[in-house]
Amino acid sequence: MARIVKRAFKFRFYPTPEQAEELARTFGCARLVYNKALEERTRAYTLEGRKVSYVESSAALTEWKRTEELAFLNEVSSVPLQQALRHLQAAFANFFAKRAKYPTFKSRKKSRLSAEYTRSAFTYRDGRITLAKMGGPLRIVWSRPLPEGAVPSTVTVSKDAAGRWFVSILCQDTIRPLDPADGAVGIDAGITSLLTLSRPIPGVTDAAGKIANPRHERADRRRLARAQRALARKNKGSNNRAKARLTVARAHARITDRRRDHLHKLTTSIVRENQTVVIEDLTVRNMVKNHSLARAISDASWREMRTMLEYKAAWYGRELLVVDRWFPSSRLCSACGTLQRSMPLNVRDWVCACGAAHDRDANAARNILAAGLAER
Numbered sequence: 001m002a003r004i005v006k007r008a009f010k011f012r013f014y015p016t017p018e019q020a021e022e023l024a025r026t027f028g029c030a031r032l033v034y035n036k037a038l039e040e041r042t043r044a045y046t047l048e049g050r051k052v053s054y055v056e057s058s059a060a061l062t063e064w065k066r067t068e069e070l071a072f073l074n075e076v077s078s079v080p081l082q083q084a085l086r087h088l089q090a091a092f093a094n095f096f097a098k099r100a101k102y103p104t105f106k107s108r109k110k111s112r113l114s115a116e117y118t119r120s121a122f123t124y125r126d127g128r129i130t131l132a133k134m135g136g137p138l139r140i141v142w143s144r145p146l147p148e149g150a151v152p153s154t155v156t157v158s159k160d161a162a163g164r165w166f167v168s169i170l171c172q173d174t175i176r177p178l179d180p181a182d183g184a185v186g187i188d189a190g191i192t193s194l195l196t197l198s199r200p201i202p203g204v205t206d207a208a209g210k211i212a213n214p215r216h217e218r219a220d221r222r223r224l225a226r227a228q229r230a231l232a233r234k235n236k237g238s239n240n241r242a243k244a245r246l247t248v249a250r251a252h253a254r255i256t257d258r259r260r261d262h263l264h265k266l267t268t269s270i271v272r273e274n275q276t277v278v279i280e281d282l283t284v285r286n287m288v289k290n291h292s293l294a295r296a297i298s299d300a301s302w303r304e305m306r307t308m309l310e311y312k313a314a315w316y317g318r319e320l321l322v323v324d325r326w327f328p329s330s331r332l333c334s335a336c337g338t339l340q341r342s343m344p345l346n347v348r349d350w351v352c353a354c355g356a357a358h359d360r361d362a363n364a365a366r367n368i369l370a371a372g373l374a375e376r
């Protein structure tokens, strides 16, 4: 039984100077509309205790476009502006449902540069995407084909801090579930290794179930650290500082891209080989002690990996179980169930009174698996 899912495909593209200018203008207008609508909503909410609807915001946008000082909003496609209002609507819905904090203004420097085009604002023909208000199609680097017969429903254009342009294309895709697998696996998020699985997967983990950090990462991190030191030495506001900042952003982007690639391969293998996958809820767990770059990267990877496991498990008909973050996975002997009083982070191997010799992470992964199966 195949299932239809919405799936985003992201590619790099290289805009012409005219396109880059049009997009930069669109980003700016979308941000302005978002901020202005937020301001109005805040006023209505704090002064009148009134909630403003999307329809009202949209009507206000029409009014703004008629004024002399905001007439320039007419120069860009109206769809990304409408989409900015929809994003604001979603942010308020999350706030009122107590899922998020009160929406904040988008800053020119810090917020993500992006514009969203829905069906009426782009054409997709002969494998080419042309956005509204643009003469020619985007020069996209199709690193993989879109699924057969795919119909793009939304196109999001963005530019990252490293100056790279991306287009994310939302399509309907057909996913065929995998044949049922019989295995179950527990995963421990590591410090010395990226992950440890309670049972090894040949070609993915080593014999102990460990998955090392990607090999290139050490060199990539050294490059990043060097770029950050260089940036710290540059004078504020100088041209060299701007250049150095771009170098840092590029080094950072390289690490996250390669990591994401690595995580995609890993999560696909894990889901393919196991019917049940158990992970720990690490929302607040202190994985690495100091607030280092290693920690920031490993926390981000873990969140990303969890998201990947969630949707891939749903796609392929697998079960993902999440065990409580207070579960003492490292201190429990997986052989006899005795709880050790303490297990300092520097202890990598230990022997229980029952005689079982444990690798810290492999033992934790086995406990996570057992806890998940027991809670189910």
Ligand SMILES: [Zn+2]
Pocket: 333, 334, 335, 336, 337, 338, 352, 353, 354, 355, 356
């Ligand atoms: Zn024991």
